[in-house]
Amino acid sequence: MALADTAAPADNALPEITVSSSSQSKAARTAAVGGFSETSLQQTPASITVITQEQMQDRSVRSATDAVKWDASVQNSYNAVGLADWFAIRGFVLDQGANYRKDGLVILAQAMVPMENKERLEILKGLAGLQSGIAASGGVLNYVTKRPTDTPLRTATFEVRERGTKYAAVDLGGRSDDGVFGYRINVAAEDIKSYIDGSTGNRNFISGAFDFHFSPRALLQFDLDYQHKSQLTVPGFQLLGPEQRIPTGIRAKQMLNDQPGAAQWWMTATTWA
Structure with a gap:
């Protein structure tokens, strides 16, 4: 038996294809949460996801719950409408007093974390003990705040959503002529109209990040933020009894907490800092 030569002639060779990425990509290159802040994510021996400000802005992200939708390994942990943002990573619920960070420092995650003054959200999956000591094993969430800009920054955002929510925010940044003093100010106000009947509320937020470069070897940073939010919370439905059936007549938009005398959370x- 003779085998036919199936090799393609040289003149039929496919053209060379070169694949390259733009340096203007919105994807982050490094992350501080993994302990290797100067190392690229490709070279960091840990599973890390970084959600940048540009990515959040493209999707009109207003909360951490919206931001973590970029990563399938992060799940909501009873993030009821009107409450704080609580998460689980790889099925392990994060400790509210140990697994959440702001610029690497521990924060208490029993209140909603504003996203207007956040540069990025870093998610470390696993290795929580290596990074944080005593902590739940799922991982670590690190909120990185915006810093003063070297060039003047003036942006304003106005938004009206389909259910009537009104939102406005201002982002200001810059530095003095001598380069010593830098500032970053974020202000936001929101009139909240939830998809749940009766779960309305409002939110006001202001923050400031300031730098003082006294010398090439002396840098003082000072951050301050304030937020007030009020909204009628939405309790979850629970299946009781051996049949485990959803009661008839309950709509997805129904508010169980809308009772006389019910107060907003x-x-x-x-x-x-």
Whole structure:
């Protein structure tokens, strides 16, 4: 038996294809949460996802719950409408007092974290003990705040959503002529109209990040933010009894907490560093 020569003639060779990526990509190159802040994510021996400000802006992200939708390994942990953002990573619920960070420092995650003054959200999956000591094993969420810009920055955002929510935000940044003092100010206001009947509310937020470059070897940074939010919370439905059936007549938009005398859940948070 003779085998036919199936090799393609040289003149039928496919053209060379070169694949390259733009340096203007919105994907992050490094992350501080993995302990290798100067190492690229490709070379970091950990599973890390970084959600950048540009990515959040493209999708009109207003909360961490919206932001983590970029990563399938992060799940909501009873993020009821009107409450704080609580998460689980790889099925492990994060500890509210140990697994959440802001610029690498521990924060108490019992209040909604504003996203207007966040440069990116870093998600470390696993290795929580290596990074944070005593913590739940799922991972670590690190909120990285915006810093003063070397060039003047002036942006304003106005938004009206389909259910009537009104949102406005201002982002200001810059530096003094001598380069010593830098500032970054974020202000936001929101009139909330949820998809749940009766779950309305409002939110006000202001933050400031300031740098003082006294010398090439001396840098002082000061951050301050304040937020007040008030909204009628939405309790979850629970299946009881051996049949485990959803009661008839309940709509997805129904508010169980809309009772006479029901008060809004409100939170006021002030942080400085």
